Amino acid sequence: MKMLTCSRLNSYFGNLSKWVAKGVILLFAIGSISAQAQESPAQKQSELIKPLNKRLKSTDLLAQVTETEVSSVTEKPGLVSTAMQWLRSTDRPGDLQFHGFVSQAYITTSDNNVFGNSDNGGSFGLTEAGLNASVRPLPRLQLSAQVLSRRAGEGNSGEPRLDYAILDYQLYAxxxxxxxxxxxxxxxxxxxxNETRDVAFTRPxxxxxxxxxxxxxxxxxxxSxxxxxxxxxxxxxxGTxxxxxxxxxxxxxDKDTESSLLGSVRKGHLNREVSYIGRGIFETNDKRxxxxxxxxxxxxxxxxxSRLNDPLxxxxxxxxPVIFSAQYNAERWTLTSEYAIRPFDYNNGFRTPPAPRGLNGIDIVGESYYFQGEYRFTPKWEGIVRYDALFTDRSDRDGSEFAKLTGGxxxxxxxxxxxxxxxxxxxPAFMLRAEYHYVNGTAWLSRLDNPSPLATEQHWHLYGILGSYRF
Amino acid sequence: MIFVGLLGVKADVRANDHFEIVTNPSVSEVALSVNSLRSIFSMSLKTWPNGTKIRVFVLSDDDQLHKAVSKGKLNVFPYQLRSTWDRLVFSGTGQAPVRVNSIEEMLDKVANTPGAIGYLWRANINENVNVLQIK
Known part of the structure; x- marks a missing residue:
């Protein structure tokens, strides 16, 4: 019975996401209609007083469009700036908005690979780009969608994917x-x-x-x-x-997830099961x-x-996982710390001979935390220092038990x-960043970029620079 | 050099409270609590009490008036508003306010956009916008 409900939910969600994706394509169409539909009676009255005004505006807009079309044909270099101007312009129906970003990083490491072959002369292996649109066809209804491309080592090819597609209705305000x-x-x-982790401007x-x-x-x-x-x-x-x-x-x-959860890329596949997520944030009125x-x-x-003789x-x-987060914001500096406790629980189904224990019945609790300070020297220059620690098994912090038991x-x-x-x-739209990491340990390295743990070094250095543009 | 210094002093004096929160004449509210105002500029309160859309207009983050309103009226730093807006926009859970490039554009947009809210120096306010009392 439980299985049945799950599979039903599965197909419900599957259809839902497809439906939402299709809906996104209609964003623009809805946007243009909504300009007329959204006005409340009170506004309609004021609209009645100046209908001429409004019509004039829309014809103006039309004239602009034709004008830009003409100029883009005759003058090619203007095309990009015209497009940017259009993306930035505010007079769009339904409060339609566009935003986006492009970031490119150069990363070099003393040892171990991060986003490509970084320990061999460095790599431009991290490219992130996103474009989103949002529209409010009704005062309480917002539709939004973002397409994201991320090229980062073996795990992410850069193929654009639907990052979010959301129908948001405010029931009470x-x-x-x-x-x-x-x-x-x-x-x-x-x-x-987490929610904006791919946008360089929003991460520290x-x-x-x-x-x-x-x-x-x-x-x-x-x-999800x-x-x-x-x-x-x-x-x-x-506060709030x-x-x-x-x-x-x-x-x-995806392969990265599979190798992280199951130790390596396996022959079978992981299933999507109904899961839950929740977060509460208290913020003082001054947001400090x-x-x-x-x-x-x-x-x-x-x-x-079973056809490939799967050992699993x-x-x-x-x-x-449960995460506790705290942040204090002053005018010049910001202090941030987060602590996570991360229990993994594998049931007894995974039989993995010849390993003595394999994944069967593994019940480990990981632990993570960081302390971070940011300082704004001037509005243009900011500095950051951070100490970040991860333990895959909090009862075996130096990994010695693991090495003894598994030979790892x-x-x-x-x-x-x-x-x-x-x-x-x-x-305000363009940012450059440089940073240095000294890392002791390899627990968060991608296994796809570093297939052999024997080839990794315990103590290593990472240097990175990044440029990012947003609009 | 002296001239630049004088301008700086003048801007500081102006920043002291010589601005007002203004709305489009279609907005019937005459007074708002600071908390509501902060919710509006944080883009979480999206509708006026009569159910119509709130449309927020702001100047750039480093604008003198924007800084004065952020710190003096909303009691938050401009960078905090920016990160709040970025979180909304890039997680798909909200929209950013519309940025205008000048005081003149602010006056024009607030005067001509139904449900609009923004801010102006007192000297620039005219009869085309309503001044909102903040309690």
Whole structure:
């Protein structure tokens, strides 16, 4: 019965996401119609007073369009700037907005590979680009979608994918209190940075603290097909409490996720099972203090490939991390810290001879935390320092037990990363960044980029620079 | 050099409270709480009490008036508003306010956009916009 409900939910979500994706294509069409549809009676009255005005405006707009079309034909260099101008222009129906970003990083490491072959003279292996559109056809209804391309080592090819496609309806709103529902492919709300982790302008460094924001399981953590309830409420005169709770189907169909959860890329495949996610953030009215707690209850199961003589049996695993987040914002500096406890639980289905134990019944608790300070020397120059630590098994922090039991390498079970970085806001739309990491341990390295743990070094250095443009 | 210094002093004096929150004449509200105002500029409160759209207009982050309104009225730093807006825009859970390039454009947009809210120096306010009292 439970299986039946799950599979039904599965197909429901599957159809839903397809439906939402199709809906996104209609964004523009809706946008243009909504300009007429959205006005309330009160506004209609004022519209009646100046209908001529409005008509004049729309013909103006039309004239502009024809004008730009003509000029783009005769003058090619103007095309890009015309397009940018159009993307930036504000007089669009339905409050249609476009935003986007492009970032390119250069990363070089003393040893070990990060986003490509970085220890052999460096690599331009990290490219991130995104384009989003949002529209408000009704005052309380917002539709939005983002397409994202990420080229990063073996795990991400740069093929554009639908990052989010959301239908958001605000059911209730009064002063600082709101309540609403979101349906579609949503970014997973956990920690301070997860939802916008691919946008260089919104994260504190080129590489987010990897102990919590693993780049190798990013697809699993990033977005999922969900139904989410959200609400904000004011807490006396102190601030606002915002909460989100979602029922989701995680995205588990990529190789990086599979090798992270199952030790290597397997012959069978991981299934999407109904999972849950929730986050609450308290923020004081002056936004100086922010305190958050996030939790995920992720379920997935493994179907072996019997035709390929799969050594793994059918099994289920649960991953249930809880993250505590805290941030203090002053005019010049910001202090941020997050702590995560990450229990993994594999059931007894995975039989993996000849390894003595394999994945069967593994029940380990990982632990991660970081402390981070940012300082704004001037509005244009910012600095950052951070200490970030990850322990795959908190009861075996140096990996020695693991090495003894499995013959594996102990430094694959932890990573302690000291980061120093500088950010230069060249213009509000263009930013350059440089940073240095000294890392002890290899626990967060991508196994796809570093297939042999024997070839990895425990102590290593990473240098990165990044340029990012946004609009 | 002295001239630049004088301009700086003048801007500082102006920043002290010589601005107002203004709305389009279609907005019937005459007064708002600071919390509601902050929710509006944080882009989380999206509709006026009568159900119509709120449309927020702002100047650039480093504009003198924008800084004065952020710090003096909303009690937040401009960079905090920016990161709030970025979170909304790039997670798909909200929209950014519309950025205008000058005081003149601010006056024009607020005066001509139904449901609009923005801010102006007192000297630039005319009868085409309503001044909102903040309690």
């Amino acid at each position: 009064h002063e600082a209190n709101q309540f609403g529902i979101r349906v579609g492919r949503l970014k997973n709300p956990f920690g301070f940075y 460094s080129i590489l987010l603290p990897q102990s919590i924001y693993f780049d190798r399981t990013r697809n699993l953590g990033l977005s 097909d969900s139904v989410q309830l959200y609400g904000d409420t004011s807490v006396f005169d102190w 409490f915002s909460a989100q709770f979602g029922v989701t189907l995680p995205v588990v169909d 203090l922010r305190l958050g707690i996030s939790g995920i209850w992720l379920n997935t199961s493994y179907d072996p490939n 049996g059918p099994g289920a695993l649960q991953f249930t 390498i102990s430094h694959t079970r932890f990573a302690k990363d000291i980061t120093v970085g500088l950010r230069w806001n060249v213009t």
